[in-house]
Amino acid sequence: MAVESEFKLSISNEQAGALNTPGQVDHFVCQQLQIQPQSCASQTAFQAIRQLLMEAGVSRHHITLERPLGGFPRVPWRDLEDRLGQRLRTSRSFWACKPQTVRELVILVREQLPGSDRHWTRPQVWERLLEIISEQLGVPKPLIGRDSDFVYDLGAC
Numbered sequence: 001m002a003v004e005s006e007f008k009l010s011i012s013n014e015q016a017g018a019l020n021t022p023g024q025v026d027h028f029v030c031q032q033l034q035i036q037p038q039s040c041a042s043q044t045a046f047q048a049i050r051q052l053l054m055e056a057g058v059s060r061h062h063i064t065l066e067r068p069l070g071g072f073p074r075v076p077w078r079d080l081e082d083r084l085g086q087r088l089r090t091s092r093s094f095w096a097c098k099p100q101t102v103r104e105l106v107i108l109v110r111e112q113l114p115g116s117d118r119h120w121t122r123p124q125v126w127e128r129l130l131e132i133i134s135e136q137l138g139v140p141k142p143l144i145g146r147d148s149d150f151v152y153d154l155g156a157c
Helices: 002-007 013-017 022-032 041-055 077-084 092-096 102-110 122-137
Strands: none
Touching: 002 022, 002 122, 022 122, 041 077, 041 102
């Protein structure tokens, strides 16, 4: 299936049978990629880093993306994994990049979050799904709605 290939997912026959509209497919893909409704991997990483720094005594307004990491007190960075609920590769290779700023650390952490092979956003997933559905079913994109039924409205067999 083109959706599985594009998003590097596995969709069982049972799951596929329950996906009757493009909106349902969009919701399913976003769930599988763990895309939050109003969040992105960078935002998630920054919030976890900021919370950890605040617990180490850094004032919230001093935590900016351009702030050098060397200017902070000693921080238990391994606790970052607990914040994210995700195991990071905090080995030497992770720190070998020697992040100098909060922004550089956010980028390193972001790349290790689930679905980070490509940083899909909800609008990007929807747009790509429209392209796939249009291509597969031969239906112009403007005629494809979130609630369009694949069989009755879009002519899928």
